[in-house]
Amino acid sequence: MKPLLVVGSYLSPYVRKVLVCLEAKGIPYEVDHFAPFFGDDRFSRLSPLRRIPVLVDGDLELTDSSVICEYLDELKPEPALYPREIRSRARARWLEEFADTRMGDVLIWRYFNHIAIKPAVWGEKGDRALTEKTLTEEVPTVLDYLESEAPADGFKFSALSLADIAPACFFRTVAFVRFQIDSARWPKTAGWMSRTLATSPFQKLARIEDAIVRIPPREQRAALIALGAPVSNETYATTSPRRGVIPI
Ligand SMILES: N[C@@H](CCC(=O)N[C@@H](CS)C(=O)NCC(=O)O)C(=O)O
Structure with a gap:
């Protein structure tokens, strides 16, 4: 199975939701790790609200962690991550x-x-x-x-x-x-x-998160690669941040 691509930061709670589901189900994946503000123009097309996570499975592109987690539960039903009843x-x-x-x-x-x-x-x-x-x-x-x-x-x-x-x-x-x-x-x-x-799943991700949480965003990708985390070759990130679509 070709690894799925998760676009988004390991430090985001919404991205973590998706990564925990992938880990629990044993689905192979790669992460394009960056905070949403660093997304480039291609990221704006991939994620119309410029939010993370995004899941890319071949030509399927999904945004919103709940939409993605439900998709993963249907893609690989065991172990079920929503109760059956x-x-x-x-x-x-x-x-x-x-x-x-x-x-x-x-x-x-x-x-x-x-x-x-x-x-x-x-x-x-x-x-x-x-x-x-x-x-x-x-x-x-x-x-x-x-x-x-x-x-x-x-x-x-x-x-x-x-x-x-x-x-x-x-x-x-x-x-x-x-x-x-x-x-x-x-x-x-x-x-x-x-x-x-x-x-x-949480413990495995925690080891990766702990390795990057105290270093500047621009240095985190290199640290993840050094750690052997499943980082994608390609990225939707750029170097300067821009404000999101929805004011917060
Ligand atoms: N409902 C969305 C919320 C995702 C979300 O708000 N992600 C944050 C990262 S923790 C984000 O991308 N924020 C950027 C922004 O709102 O401009 C989901 O569940 O995926």
């Missing part, structure tokens, strides 16, 4: 949507963006008042909701599924800026997420 399957999709929309907004755009992306990509200072407000007001509402959904042990729907993977992907990215779930206040969520992050 339709009510659980619908709930898993909801938890995935909650993670992508709400956790993306709170943890990535109103927190991680101001601590990591603005300085590293744009050379700008982040809004510290906003990150403080996010931590004290918004993050607890996210964690309260997850606590109401968290399983006391194991995974949300017995086997590992997108209901576990999607939220864990966001906590992994904010762990880069030292965010940790307060296990005294949200014990079930802390346990659920640490069990999910301890699974082998």
Whole structure:
């Protein structure tokens, strides 16, 4: 099987979702690693919203992590990453949507963006008042909701599924800026997420992520190659960043 191409950064929670699915299913892949802002003109055609991840499978080009994960689950059904039973399957999709929309907004755009992306990509200072407000007001509402959904042990729907993977992907990215779930206040969520992050797909990716997270974006590709990560020969990246399509 020719490796699929994943376009996007190893450090993105949405890209991680796709990579975890590929790893769990044992589907061969290569990664064109770059933050979305560095995409060239060809990237704008590949990803009309200039967002990552993109999956390229021959002449099929897909954007949006949920669309891609569903495609992968249909492409190689075992192990299933959405529950088979339709009510659980619908709930898993909801938890995935909650993670992508709400956790993306709170943890990535109103927190991680101001601590990591603005300085590293744009050379700008982040809004510290906003990150403080996010931590004290918004993050607890996210964690309260997850606590109401968290399983006391194991995974949300017995086997590992997108209901576990999607939220864990966001906590992994904010762990880069030292965010940790307060296990005294949200014990079930802390346990659920640490069990999910301890699974082998997450662990394998963590070794790669740890090797690049503290080095400048422009040096990360070379570091990945040195590490033996499955980096594509071709890239949709260029050297200077540009603003995205959707204002954030
Ligand atoms: N709903 C999309 C969201 C993807 C997304 O927002 N990706 C971020 C990277 S973490 C991105 O490309 N942002 C660039 C932008 O919004 O301009 C998905 O699930 O793939």
